[in-house]
Amino acid sequence: xxxxxxxxxxxxxxxxxxxxxxxxxxxxxxxxxxxxxxxxxxxxxxxxxxxxxxxxxxxxxxxxxxxxxxxxxxxxxxxxxxxxxxxxxxxxxxxxxxxxxxxxxxxxxxxxxxxxxxxxxxxxxxxxxxxxxxxxxxxxxxxxxxxxxxxxxxxxxxxxxxxxxxxxxxxxxxxxxxxxxxxxxxxxxxxxxxxxxxxxxxxxxxxxxxxxxxxxxxxxxxxxxxxxxxxxxxxxxxxxxxxxxxxxxxxxxxxxxxxxxxxxxxxxxxxxxxxxxxxxxxxxxxxxxxxxxxxxxxxxxxxxxxxxxxxxxxxxxxxxxxxxxxxxxxxxxxxxx
Amino acid sequence: xxxxxxxxxxxxxxxxxxxxxxxxxxxxxxxxxxxxxxxxxxxxxxxxxxxxxxxxxxxxxxxxxxxxxxxxxxxxxxxxxxxxxxxxxxxxxxxxxxxxxxxxxxxxxxxxxxxxxxxxxxxxxxxxxxxxxxxxxxxxxxxxxxxxxxxxxxxxxxxxxxxxxxxxxxxxxxxxxxxxxxxxxxxxxxxxxxxxxxxxxxxxxxxxxxxxxxxxxxxxxxxxxxxxxxxxxxxxxxxxxxxxxxxxxxxxxxxxxxxxxxxxxxxxxxxxxxxxxxxxxxxxxxxxxx
Amino acid sequence: xxxxxxxxxxxxxxxxxxxxxxxxxxxxxxxxxxxxxxxxxxxxxxxxxxxxxxxxxxxxxxxxxxxxxxxxxxxxxxxxxxxxxxxxxxxxxxxxxxxxxxxxxxxxxxxxxxxxxxxxxxxxxxxxxxxxxxxxxxxxxxxxxxxxxxxxxxxxxxxxxxxxxxxxxxxxxxxxxxxxxxxxxxxxxxxxxxxxxxxxxxxxxxxxxxxxxxxxxxxxxxxxxxxxxxxxxxxxxxxxxxxxxxxxxxxxxxxxxxxxxxxxxxxxxxxxxxxxxxxxxxxxxxxxxxxxxxxxxxxxxxxxxxxxxxxxxxxxxxxxxxxxxxxxx
Numbered sequence: 001x002x003x004x005x006x007x008x009x010x011x012x013x014x015x016x017x018x019x020x021x022x023x024x025x026x027x028x029x030x031x032x033x034x035x036x037x038x039x040x041x042x043x044x045x046x047x048x049x050x051x052x053x054x055x056x057x058x059x060x061x062x063x064x065x066x067x068x069x070x071x072x073x074x075x076x077x078x079x080x081x082x083x084x085x086x087x088x089x090x091x092x093x094x095x096x097x098x099x100x101x102x103x104x105x106x107x108x109x110x111x112x113x114x115x116x117x118x119x120x121x122x123x124x125x126x127x128x129x130x131x132x133x134x135x136x137x138x139x140x141x142x143x144x145x146x147x148x149x150x151x152x153x154x155x156x157x158x159x160x161x162x163x164x165x166x167x168x169x170x171x172x173x174x175x176x177x178x179x180x181x182x183x184x185x186x187x188x189x190x191x192x193x194x195x196x197x198x199x200x201x202x203x204x205x206x207x208x209x210x211x212x213x214x215x216x217x218x219x220x221x222x223x224x225x226x227x228x229x230x231x232x233x234x235x236x237x238x239x240x241x242x243x244x245x246x247x248x249x250x251x252x253x254x255x256x257x258x259x260x261x262x263x264x265x266x267x268x269x270x271x272x273x274x275x276x277x278x279x280x281x282x283x284x285x286x287x288x289x290x291x292x293x294x295x296x297x298x299x300x301x302x303x304x305x306x307x308x309x310x311x312x313x314x315x316x317x318x319x320x321x322x323x324x325x326x327x328x329x330x331x332x333x334x335x336x337x
Numbered sequence: 338x339x340x341x342x343x344x345x346x347x348x349x350x351x352x353x354x355x356x357x358x359x360x361x362x363x364x365x366x367x368x369x370x371x372x373x374x375x376x377x378x379x380x381x382x383x384x385x386x387x388x389x390x391x392x393x394x395x396x397x398x399x400x401x402x403x404x405x406x407x408x409x410x411x412x413x414x415x416x417x418x419x420x421x422x423x424x425x426x427x428x429x430x431x432x433x434x435x436x437x438x439x440x441x442x443x444x445x446x447x448x449x450x451x452x453x454x455x456x457x458x459x460x461x462x463x464x465x466x467x468x469x470x471x472x473x474x475x476x477x478x479x480x481x482x483x484x485x486x487x488x489x490x491x492x493x494x495x496x497x498x499x500x501x502x503x504x505x506x507x508x509x510x511x512x513x514x515x516x517x518x519x520x521x522x523x524x525x526x527x528x529x530x531x532x533x534x535x536x537x538x539x540x541x542x543x544x545x546x547x548x549x550x551x552x553x554x555x556x557x558x559x560x561x562x563x564x565x566x567x568x569x570x571x572x573x574x575x576x577x578x579x580x581x582x583x584x585x586x587x588x589x590x591x592x593x594x595x596x597x598x599x600x601x602x603x604x605x606x607x608x609x610x611x612x613x614x615x616x617x618x619x620x621x622x623x624x625x626x627x
Numbered sequence: 628x629x630x631x632x633x634x635x636x637x638x639x640x641x642x643x644x645x646x647x648x649x650x651x652x653x654x655x656x657x658x659x660x661x662x663x664x665x666x667x668x669x670x671x672x673x674x675x676x677x678x679x680x681x682x683x684x685x686x687x688x689x690x691x692x693x694x695x696x697x698x699x700x701x702x703x704x705x706x707x708x709x710x711x712x713x714x715x716x717x718x719x720x721x722x723x724x725x726x727x728x729x730x731x732x733x734x735x736x737x738x739x740x741x742x743x744x745x746x747x748x749x750x751x752x753x754x755x756x757x758x759x760x761x762x763x764x765x766x767x768x769x770x771x772x773x774x775x776x777x778x779x780x781x782x783x784x785x786x787x788x789x790x791x792x793x794x795x796x797x798x799x800x801x802x803x804x805x806x807x808x809x810x811x812x813x814x815x816x817x818x819x820x821x822x823x824x825x826x827x828x829x830x831x832x833x834x835x836x837x838x839x840x841x842x843x844x845x846x847x848x849x850x851x852x853x854x855x856x857x858x859x860x861x862x863x864x865x866x867x868x869x870x871x872x873x874x875x876x877x878x879x880x881x882x883x884x885x886x887x888x889x890x891x892x893x894x895x896x897x898x899x900x901x902x903x904x905x906x907x908x909x910x911x912x913x914x915x916x917x918x919x920x921x922x923x924x925x926x927x928x929x930x931x932x933x934x935x936x937x938x939x940x941x942x943x944x945x946x947x948x949x950x951x952x953x954x955x956x
Contacts, residue, residue: 238731242796243716243717244717
């Protein structure tokens with residue numbers, strides 16, 4: 001098993017090289033002229049200014065040189081400079097990453113908790129009305145366009161019912177807590193500011209729910225089917241033969257076995273969460289890397305898009321690696337190999 | 338399941354008809370509902386021009402009217418009828434999803450079949466390409482490609498094909514690897530048949546079932562991603578009544594909820610329909626993964 | 628004679644056949660077992676031997692319909708309410724299953740799984756106390772290094788060790804009856820013998836009643852007091868062990884004895900032709916008739932009743948004993 005994880009670890013740099021190369025090629029094959037984004041239109045006729053800008057951004061070098069330079073910069077953590085913000089992309093992303101991570105982690109917790117609960121209960125009461133409702137709720141979650149469900153829920157819960165606050169991470173004109181982790185909820189707790197914590201949490205709740213609902217479907221389905229399968233297996237019969245009530249068979253015997261496949265799909269749901277985070281952030285004005293990417297794509301800010309793509313891929317690969325390790329750790333049958 | 342496929346392809350027409358009928362009887366109700374919804378949308382795409390609907394691009398009433406008898410889903414910021422625009426939106430979303438899935442299936446299956454059947458360097462190169470492609474979170478790759486090519490539905494479609502082909506390459510490769518080991522294929526190879534011919538005649542006909550089931554399921558996901566790209570501003574451009582860009586218009590004025598309501602429901606219906614149908618088909622044909 | 632430990636009267640089990648009807652898996656079985664006695668139930672797969680015992684403990688799927696009577700120490704088990712039957716399961720009746728690998732939960736330690744059997748029936752005991760008891764049980768079933776073995780997972784045990792752990796689990800609450808469903812089938816031949824020896828020892832030392840379900844007459848020969856041979860969902864021959872072996876009345880039993888590998892290697896392995904019927908494809912009349920060398924026209928029409936023939940009970944129109952007697956005359 002260790003060998004397997006090592007093999008995965010070794011493959012990651014190669015995959016990253018592939019990812020970086022694809023990102024570079026994409027940025028080079030663009031039809032739009034990046035100059036147009038850099039030089040104001042009335043200065044385009046001034047060759048001196050154009051040349052200065054080209055040299056400044058390295059646009060005058062031949063392709064292979066630019067490629068090597070790009071890779072070299074990447075290794076040093078330099079993702080280039082955003083055309084739009086004129087700041088290093090890495091800085092921009094570092095500043096916005098905690099917001100996205102806070103959203104994604106909260107969504108993952110909500111999605112897993114809902115999925116496990118619904119899956120467990122609908123397996124226990126399979127065929128009942130509860131089972132049908134839980135499955136429909138889960139299915140709708142994974143079928144909804146997230147940018148639409150977010151919008152509708154925001155309208156109903158915030159505009160009409162005023163249960164949750166509006167968009168953003170905090171109310172306007174409220175200063176964020178002192179920076180420790182970048183997670184406003186955690187930082188507010190560290191600062192001991194309870195009312196700030198509640199405000200951060202209520203702002204987080206709806207976008208995290210919308211995003212978490214999207215993965216609830218996958219998790220509910222998986223948990224339900226593996227528990228239903230587990231309840232029909234020999235070890236469940238053994239447990240019943242020992243005198244275990246159905247509740248014990250379910251929780252102590254079928255559930256741990258269902259957690260193993262659950263671990264394997266958490267990496268997969270992470271892809272969903274990244275996709276969903278981009279759209280959720282756009283709806284909820286969440287200042288993370290998703291909304292950064294959307295803005296960059298609209299402005300043809302190639303370094304920014306490339307940077308987000310690479311960071312996203314790294315996160316994705318790491319998530320899958322963590323999943324593999326967690327799987328190996330959780331499954332005693334694999335541990336020995 | 339693979340045993341059913343050759344029987345279907347090889348059977349004379351009347352038997353095939355009977356098998357289709359038997360198949361449709363065994364489909365669960367949800368799958369039939371899904372099929373009906375998809376059929377509805379395809380019919381809408383083909384005939385919506387002839388329906389007695391308001392012009393989707395013209396100002397037909399006062400701006401931002403809530404739903405009423407005259408405008409079932411209200412009017413948008415330019416006074417256009419949202420109900421009519423929602424139905425007309427299918428002209429963009431459905432054909433594009435069909436084209437994207439068809440291209441992704443063709444390209445992916447072709448490369449996957451080559452990879453699985455010939456192995457060696459082919460396999461290495463194609464599969465490493467697959468690995469790199471799936472290392473990207475789908476939406477970020479699609480955004481990067483679409484941004485590079487410039488906004489527009491055609492470019493968004495290319496981006497989506499690039500995102501989706503690896504799935505089919507892997508599926509087809511796995512199938513081909515399995516079928517390749519069967520006796521009749523080994524017999525054909527021993528009989529001196531050429532590689533491509535063996536692949537085409539003896540292997541591929543047995544490999545399509547999982548691909549088709551997956552394609553059914555993915556259809557809804559493609560509709561969803563296409564709408565997402567349009568929502569971000571990388572897909573369809575105004576004033577075309579594409580569902581994603583309609584929701585994007587609605588997002589800027591969400592007090593007028595009805596602008597986004599229709600297109601959202603339309604997307605939901607397609608995605609639900611394909612997952613119902615796909616589930617039903619998978620339960621019928623592919624019990625191993627069910 | 629004291630009250631029987633277990634008595635089955637006209638036990639019937641039916642399953643939905645998928646076409647709206649019911650198929651009978653068990654067609655009226657009568658059996659009885661005294662305390663400390665060992666009963667071997669022998670038959671091929673589909674004969675109904677396992678489902679009969681699963682029905683006692685209500686371990687069949689909900690779709691199964693069970694009728695008739697099964698009394699354990701005078702208490703009716705069929706239709707007994709959930710909480711009451713759960714107090715009997717694992718407490719008064721212990722179970723051993725065929726495949727000890729799949730019968731253990733793969734993600735829990737063996738020790739915890741065995742201790743669970745104790746803790747489920749005695750919530751006052753601490754986990755530590757229960758684990759101590761499990762260690763003792765492991766010693767009893769001759770698992771070496773019990774303290775270390777407790778903390779291992781099922782896949783770290785060999786097949787024979789797993790079956791020993793399974794037996795330890797079944798014995799955890801000193802049951803009066805042990806049901807062993809094909810306890811040796813999944814094991815290597817040498818290990819089979821060891822497990823049978825262990826069961827024999829337990830029977831001698833603990834005086835525990837046993838029902839030993841197997842497809843292999845050889846397994847029960849050295850341990851059972853009496854034997855019931857099942858075919859097609861009913862008992863075709865029943866009696867004390869010796870008469871069943873030496874004064875065999877039913878052609879099917881005779882076939883099974885022929886199927887026992889000869890240890891001396893003197894005779895070739897004799898096998899019954901054909902395959903046993905499934906519960907959905909059972910032929911009319913005597914369900915054995917298509918495979919029976921002695922079958923006559925009546926065998927396809929009438930299912931013979933179980934009746935005393937010689938020293939055993941036998942359900943056959945043309946039992947072997949009777950013909951022998953005729954020949955002798």
